[in-house]
Amino acid sequence: MKIRAMETADLPVVLDLNQSELASVGDIDLDRLTWIVELADHALVADEDGQIAGFVITLATGTAYDSANYRWFEERYDDYRYLDRVVVSAQFRRRGVASLLYDAIEDKRPVALEVNSIPPNVPSLTFHVNRGYEAVGELPQTAGKTCTMFLLR
Ligand SMILES: CC(C)(COP(=O)(O)OP(=O)(O)OC[C@H]1O[C@@H](n2cnc3c(N)ncnc32)[C@H](O)[C@@H]1OP(=O)(O)O)[C@@H](O)C(=O)NCCC(=O)NCCS
DSSP, X not given: OEEEEXXXXXXXXXXXXXXXXXXXXXXXXXXXXXXXXXXXXXXXXXXXXXXXEEEEEEEOXXXXXXXXXXXXXXXXXXSOEEEEEEEEOGGGTTSSHHHHHHHTTTTSSXXXXXXXXXXXXXXXXXXXXXXXXXXXXXXXXXXXXXXXXXXXX
8 A cells, every 4th residue: 555646647536535425525526626636735645556545635724725614723723734535445444544644644733624523423533533633622514514623733
């Protein structure tokens, strides 16, 4: 398993992975994914012999990103790395792929991100709490859903 920079040719596969997990990550199209990757400080894929097993996208502070969750951190913290989205393909889960992707982005701290807590995204909540992320707030979303906001300090 190799962690490498996301390339333009990867975007359709990354988009499919994102859209396969809309209960957990935000709905986007190819134009929006391309824009987010342009804003990103890291856009990485986990590559298993040419197959994309997962991806992560992070942003620095002070970008034009219009996500309400990013804005929540922008209003409260000065210098952090925002993890916008991470997905590991179902067939590659519980094999340490997300752990490898996080190892590649946690050099800059704090790392800020949100996880759905109502209804709960149990795998992601467990992953992040086990990795040392601390809940620092909550942000209601549309349709009665709520995210818990996390920081790795
Ligand atoms: C959350 C997610 C990224 C984890 O990816 P992963 O590659 O399976 O995670 P790892 O294999 O690195 O797991 C590391 C540790 O996290 C915890 N963990 C991960 N998945 C878990 C699960 N389903 N249940 C309980 N604990 C879990 C475990 O402690 C695990 O260590 P272990 O396997 O030795 O017990 C993956 O489940 C996923 O892509 N889910 C759908 C999209 C999503 O929810 N993204 C996050 C949005 S906030």
